[in-house]
Amino acid sequence: MEAGQHIKVNLREVDMTEISKDKLLWLYERMRLIRTFEDRVADLFGQAKLPGFVHLYAGEEAIAVGVMAHLSDRDRITSTHRGHGHCIAKGVDVKGMMAELYAKATGLCKGRGSSMHIADISKGMLGANGIVGAGGPIACGSGLTAKVLGTDEVTVCFFGDGAAEQGTIHESMNLAAIWKLPVVFVCENNLYAVSTPSSYHCAAGEICARAAAYDIPGLAIDGTDVFAVYEASGEAIARARRGEGPSLIEARAFRYYGHFVGDPQTYKTKEEMEGYKAQDPIATFRKRVKEHHLISEAEMAKIDDWAKEEVEKAVRFAEESPYPAPEECLKDVYVSYPREEVEL
Amino acid sequence: MTIRTLTFREAINEAIRMEMRRDPTVILIGEDVAGGASLPHLEATGGSEWGGALGVTVGLAKEFGRKRVLDTPISESAIMGAAVGAAITGLRPIAELMFVDFFGVCMDQIYNQGGKFRYMFGGKVQVPVVIRATIGAGLRAGAQHSGCHYSIFTHMPGLKTVVPSTPYDGKGLLISSIRDPDPILFFEHKLLYGMSGEVPEGDYTIPLGVADIKRKGKDVTVVAIGRMVHFALEAAEKLSKDGIDLEVIDLRTLSPLDHKTVLESVKKTHRLVVIDEDNPRCSVACDIIALVSTRAFDELDAPPRMVTAPHTPVPFSPPLEDYYIPSVEKIVSTVKSLFG
Numbered sequence: 001m002e003a004g005q006h007i008k009v010n011l012r013e014v015d016m017t018e019i020s021k022d023k024l025l026w027l028y029e030r031m032r033l034i035r036t037f038e039d040r041v042a043d044l045f046g047q048a049k050l051p052g053f054v055h056l057y058a059g060e061e062a063i064a065v066g067v068m069a070h071l072s073d074r075d076r077i078t079s080t081h082r083g084h085g086h087c088i089a090k091g092v093d094v095k096g097m098m099a100e101l102y103a104k105a106t107g108l109c110k111g112r113g114s115s116m117h118i119a120d121i122s123k124g125m126l127g128a129n130g131i132v133g134a135g136g137p138i139a140c141g142s143g144l145t146a147k148v149l150g151t152d153e154v155t156v157c158f159f160g161d162g163a164a165e166q167g168t169i170h171e172s173m174n175l176a177a178i179w180k181l182p183v184v185f186v187c188e189n190n191l192y193a194v195s196t197p198s199s200y201h202c203a204a205g206e207i208c209a210r211a212a213a214y215d216i217p218g219l220a221i222d223g224t225d226v227f228a229v230y231e232a233s234g235e236a237i238a239r240a241r242r243g244e245g246p247s248l249i250e251a252r253a254f255r256y257y258g259h260f261v262g263d264p265q266t267y268k269t270k271e272e273m274e275g276y277k278a279q280d281p282i283a284t285f286r287k288r289v290k291e292h293h294l295i296s297e298a299e300m301a302k303i304d305d306w307a308k309e310e311v312e313k314a315v316r317f318a319e320e321s322p323y324p325a326p327e328e329c330l331k332d333v334y335v336s337y338p339r340e341e342v343e344l
Numbered sequence: 345m346t347i348r349t350l351t352f353r354e355a356i357n358e359a360i361r362m363e364m365r366r367d368p369t370v371i372l373i374g375e376d377v378a379g380g381a382s383l384p385h386l387e388a389t390g391g392s393e394w395g396g397a398l399g400v401t402v403g404l405a406k407e408f409g410r411k412r413v414l415d416t417p418i419s420e421s422a423i424m425g426a427a428v429g430a431a432i433t434g435l436r437p438i439a440e441l442m443f444v445d446f447f448g449v450c451m452d453q454i455y456n457q458g459g460k461f462r463y464m465f466g467g468k469v470q471v472p473v474v475i476r477a478t479i480g481a482g483l484r485a486g487a488q489h490s491g492c493h494y495s496i497f498t499h500m501p502g503l504k505t506v507v508p509s510t511p512y513d514g515k516g517l518l519i520s521s522i523r524d525p526d527p528i529l530f531f532e533h534k535l536l537y538g539m540s541g542e543v544p545e546g547d548y549t550i551p552l553g554v555a556d557i558k559r560k561g562k563d564v565t566v567v568a569i570g571r572m573v574h575f576a577l578e579a580a581e582k583l584s585k586d587g588i589d590l591e592v593i594d595l596r597t598l599s600p601l602d603h604k605t606v607l608e609s610v611k612k613t614h615r616l617v618v619i620d621e622d623n624p625r626c627s628v629a630c631d632i633i634a635l636v637s638t639r640a641f642d643e644l645d646a647p648p649r650m651v652t653a654p655h656t657p658v659p660f661s662p663p664l665e666d667y668y669i670p671s672v673e674k675i676v677s678t679v680k681s682l683f684g
Contacts, residue, residue, distance in 0.1 A: 076433065110466035117464040126432060127465065131456050137425020138457060144426055145433040148371055148411060168453075171422035178417065332467030333501050335525035338553065338600050342501070 014227040017292060024294055027069060027226055029303050031061040031282050034085045036307040037094060038257070040315065041084070041101060045261045049319075050101050054115045057085030059224075059256040062281035063188050064089035066229025067156055070237045076124035076142045076155045078135030080188070081116055082255070083128025086158055092120045098314035104321035111324045112332070126155075132193075133166025135159060136185070140172050143181035143246075154240045156184045156233075162193025164207045173248065177214040180245035184236045187248065188223065190255040195267040208250035216246050223251030224279040227288070253281070345544040353400050353537040355511035356476075359518035360401065360438060362547060364408050367436060370522060373414040374423055374440025374476075378405030381415035397442050398478060398537060420450035424475065428458040428527070431473040436522060443489045444477040444531065447496070458527040459502030470525040474518070479507075480533040480571060480621060481658045481669050490658035490665075492570070492622040497529045498598040499626065504528045504552060505598040509573040511541035513596055516550030524552060533571045553600035557609070561591035564679055565609040567632050568619040569595050572670060576619050579675035588679060598628050603635060610636050614645040615682050619670055624652040646682040651675050 016024070038058040044050050057064070060082070068089035071077070079086040087097055092108065100107030101115055108118055119127035126142060129135050139157035146153040163169055164187055176183045187207045191198055199205070211218020217236065221228045229251055236247035254276045258265040265273070277283075289295040330342050350358065364370045378401070379394025380386045395402025405413040416423050420441065427439035441447065447454065458471050481490040498505045504526050508514040514532070521528045558573055559580050568576040573594045580590035591609050595602065610616050616636050620629035629650040636648055651670045659665050 078429075108466065109464060109468070112466050113464045119461075119465040119469065121432065121465070121469050126429070127461065129457075131452055134425070134452055134457055137422045137453055138429035138432075140422060141426035141429020141431070141435075141437070142433045144371075144373075144414075144430045145435050148430075148435060149369075168421045168425065171417070171419035172425070174417060175419060175422045175426065179414070333463050334504070335462070335470055337504075337526070341600055341603070 014231040016227050016288065016294065019230070021294070023069060024289060025299065025303070027065055027230070028285060028295065028300060029307070030065040030068070030089050031226065031285065032303050032307045033094065033310060034058070034061045034064070034088045035282055036311045037088060038084060040311050042257055042261050044315070051103050052114050053260050054101065055082040055260045056255070056257040057082050059276060059281070060188055060190060060253040061085055062226035062229050062285070063186065063223045063251045063253060064158070066226045067186055067233040069230055070234050071124070071154065071156065073122070073124055074153050076126055076153065078126050078139040078142070078155070078157050079128045080135065080158055080160055080163065081128065081130065081132070082160070083118055084115070086128070087118055087120070087125055090123050090125045092118070092123050092125050094310055095314045095317045099318040099321050102318035102321070103323065104318055105324040105328070106317070106321040110328065133159060133163035133168040136169045136172030139183050140175050140181055143176060143183040144179070146182050147179070152241050154182045154184065154237050156186055156237070158186050158188060160193065161187060161189040161191065161198040161202065161207060165193070165201055173210070173214045173216070173246065176246040177216050180243065182240040182243065183246045184233065184240050185246060185248045186233065187250045189250050189252045191252070192255070192259070192267070194259045206250065208248055211248040216248060218248045218250070220250045220252070223253035224281045224284060226281060226285055254279070345546040345548070347542050347544050349540050350511050350543040351537065352511045352514050352539045352541070353398070355515040355543045356400050356518060356532060357402065357404070358543070359515045359522070361404060361407065363519060363522045364404065364412065369434060370436045370438065371412045371414065371430070372401060372404060372438045372440070373416055373427060375416055375418055375442055377401045377440055378410060378413045378415050381410065396440065398534065400532070400537065401440070420446050421453050424450040424453035425457060427473045427475065428453055428461070428471060431458070431471045431527070432461060432469050436472045438474045438476060438522065441475055441477040444479045444493045445488050445491045447493060455500050455503065459500055463502060471527045472525050474521045474528045474530050476530045476532060478534050479531045480535055481653070481665055482535045484660060484662060484665060486660045487657035492531070494529070494531050494569070494598055495622045495627040498628055498631070502527065503599065505531070506552065506596065507531045507570040507598060508596060509536065509570050509594050511539065511543045513550060513556065513594070515543055516548050517552070517596060519547065520549040520552055523549070531570065535571055550596070552597045553602055554596065555602035555605040556594045556596055557591060557605065558594045559590060559592040561589040561613070563589040563613055564591065564615040564617060564682060565593060565606070565613045566590050566617050566619060566675070566679070567593045567595060567606055569598070569628060570621065572619040572621050575670065575672050575675060578672045579679065582672065582676050583679055586680070588683070590679065603639070606632060606635065607640050610640050611643050614643055616644065616648040617675070617678055617682070618648070618650040619675055620650065620652045621670060622653060623655050624650065625655055627652065649678050649682065651678050
């Protein structure tokens with residue numbers, strides 16, 4: 001990919017035999033763990049066990065996993081409302097995540113965050129975000145840190161098609177381009193900003209075309225195909241790591257549970273919902289690795305069982321954990337501050 | 345430590361310079377903070393001497409290079425968010441918001457992101473960022489370049505707010521702010537930049553959350569902020585001729601707030617007047633009056649009063665703007681009314 005190049009391709013013919021067996025197993029394991037986690041969260045939310053709101057990533061697993069396959073803990077990401085998949089792909093502990101969704105003291109954010117604010121700086125996860133488009137500037141700052149300190153760390157900014165219409169995303173892509181920051185912008189176009197279709201909210205019809213305006217590479221890919229994501233993001237991340245600046249990838253996929261769990265999705269037709277199944281990222285992966293005899297059915301079944309067990313362990317951990325003591329409300333606003341003023 | 349006379353502008357510049365020398369993770373970002381980014385004739389001479397819209401950061405790019413003194417596009421959200429993102433990943437950025445009135449285009453990054461990260465993330469992150477912003481009326485700059493607005497930021501948990509009134513305080517408070525682990529809004533009054541005062545050459549800090557009694561007195565506690573501290577001191581000189589002895593407290597930091605100094609003073613003087621150039625509703629002035637009314641009501645011999653800007657935007661025409669800014673005369677008459 002070169003700056004100014006605007007490619008629109010389906011990379012289904014990526015040569016997956018070049019990917020190591022360990023990496024293939026990891027891709028499957030992470031996608032399966034995300035799906036199992038999200039399905040279980042939907043179930044728990046239906047049982048009224050989780051306060052607040054949850055925006056689920058089921059259907060978009062290939063994007064987070066395909067990108068994160070190229071990142072280490074030292075690399076960083078900014079995330080969105082729909083952040084569970086990014087967390088799991090980045091290696092964030094699912095027990096801590098589940099406990100956070102349960103609003104328990106053992107949650108990753110001690111029950112102060114919620115689904116929309118899960119962060120784990122030690123894993124380079126700079127936070128899910130309740131504000132659409134807010135991650136762009138933060139990702140630029142993270143990229144600036146790498147540049148000023150002279151490290152080769154890369155930051156990936158995930159944002160949705162809805163966020164693409166925020167000024168912050170324009171400001172960030174422009175800033176990253178003029179400063180040649182090691183930031184990769186990954187737009188997860190799941191076709192809807194809440195219920196408003198991207199065909200309506202996006203004047204140009206496609207978001208990746210905007211890359212031309214920043215003189216950076218832009219690429220549209222099938223976000224349900226983990227190999228396409230792996231290939232495209234690998235190149236963009238390597239480019240950023242070499243100090244050649246940002247890229248924009250628009251990955252198209254579907255969100256199975258709608259905007260949030262409980263979304264009646266009345267704005268979609270039955271045919272559209274049925275159509276998703278033909279492009280399910282996990283089913284697609286299974287089919288393709290089997291065709292090429294890369295991973296056996298038994299190996300995948302083992303991972304399926306492992307994922308179920310991990311999620312059930314997380315649920316048990318969350319259920320057995322205590323709620324935070326009410327006075328915890330007063331802590332951690334600042335590093336140092338007179339307590340009496342927080343309490344006023 | 346050698347003490348020289350510096351302007352407020354020079355004192356701020358010196359604080360940034362000293363911290364950038366001491367700590368390689370301190371960077372400066374903002375619109376035109378160096379000036380003339382990428383222009384070949386400037387690159388050749390090692391950078392511009394433009395140094396910001398009001399010349400405060402002059403010479404810093406020359407000393408530290410444009411890798412640490414970064415001119416930005418006019419993208420306030422990106423500037424503030426990049427500063428926050430850099431702060432949580434290992435730098436100590438100083439970001440400049442040229443005029444505080446521009447907060448409307450980037451408040452999310454300051455408050456929802458920078459101000460809430462530590463809390464939302466369960467105390468597992470620090471956000472050591474300083475956002476410098478110019479404030480204040482008096483330059484005939486009109487409604488969108490003249491506000492104070494520090495009350496808005498003081499209202500928000502997660503942010504600290506600092507308003508120095510002298511070159512000495514400016515340097516010491518800015519050094520403390522840069523070293524502080526929390527997000528700080530550091531407000532510089534445009535009409536103070538040219539003011540001179542004694543400033544020690546070396547490294548010194550003034551702790552956040554400690555007010556300064558700029559004039560000791562026994563009859564009335566006058567709490568003032570920023571440029572208004574000087575107005576209060578002038579009023580105190582005039583009133584001393586009438587036998588009224590003002591104690592002038594410079595808050596210096598609005599969040600955290602030094603309750604103790606204010607309350608102790610009121611317990612001594614039994615009278616309170618707050619002088620604030622910000623708009624009055626939901627303001628720091630109201631906050632101080634609420635503090636004293638709820639904690640020291642029985643100590644008061646007269647109703648607490650405040651002298652503030654009116655509840656209007658800052659007007660342009662000189663007679664209108666002069667009317668808008670709290671005056672020494674208004675302070676004098678308000679203080680006198682307490683003894684009616």
